[in-house]
Amino acid sequence: MIVGVLGLQGDFREHVWALQKLHAETILVKTVEDLKRVKGLIIPGGESTTIGRLARLTGIADELKKRVSEGMPVYGTCAGMILLAKRIANYPQQYSFQMMDITVERNAYGRQVESFEVELNIPAIGDKFKAIFIRAPKIVDCGENVEVLAKHGDTPVLVRQENLLASSFHPELGDDLRIHEYFLRMVGVKYARVY
Numbered sequence: 778m779i780v781g782v783l784g785l786q787g788d789f790r791e792h793v794w795a796l797q798k799l800h801a802e803t804i805l806v807k808t809v810e811d812l813k814r815v816k817g818l819i820i821p822g823g824e825s826t827t828i829g830r831l832a833r834l835t836g837i838a839d840e841l842k843k844r845v846s847e848g849m850p851v852y853g854t855c856a857g858m859i860l861l862a863k864r865i866a867n868y869p870q871q872y873s874f875q876m877m878d879i880t881v882e883r884n885a886y887g888r889q890v891e892s893f894e895v896e897l898n899i900p901a902i903g904d905k906f907k908a909i910f911i912r913a914p915k916i917v918d919c920g921e922n923v924e925v926l927a928k929h930g931d932t933p934v935l936v937r938q939e940n941l942l943a944s945s946f947h948p949e950l951g952d953d954l955r956i957h958e959y960f961l962r963m964v965g966v967k968y969a970r971v972y
């Protein structure tokens with residue numbers, strides 16, 4: 778059971794390290810062949826336009842849509858969440874995989890210098906999760922079939938729709954691996970608790 782991290786652009790290495798710390802078998806996904814080997818996929822933060830373009834060029838986009846419709850779990854962080862979203866409010870023409878029934882607004886929390894950290898209470902995994910937001914997208918609308926797992930103020934920041942999980946923030950940049958563990962449970966992969 779291998780969990781992949783989409784390795785086209787962005788902070789994919791940090792996700793690989795997080796999965797390795799949990800002793801989950803992982804590979805970087807850079808081709809359709811790589812994608813065929815994995816049972817779950819993380820789409821990292823980075824630039825959603827670049828990742829989307831490369832995913833189409835490599836053929837990964839089409840294969841990913843097929844796998845997701847067959848039930849493969851996918852977790853998108855930040856730019857990864859933008860790529861999962863059905864609608865991008867402020868860039869309606871931008872390409873995305875259009876898989877999750879959410880509307881996001883890119884860069885809605887401000888620029889790089891306005892990046893911030895908050896402690897979230899996430900009933901599904903526990904409290905005091907340190908969430909790091911970097912030029913993060915904001916979820917401005919969710920469909921009925923979307924479960925809100927965490928909010929910051931009134932805004933959902935961690936959401937799930939069946940086999941899809943998405944966060945505005947970057948759990949791979951902190952030491953707390955509880956969201957990665959949650960995703961590994963969605964995939965059905967064994968892991969070792971590290972705390």
Ligand code: GLN
Nearest residue numbers: 822823824825855856912
């Ligand atoms: N601002 C980026 C985008 O719109 C996302 C930022 C991130 O992934 N940290 O693609």
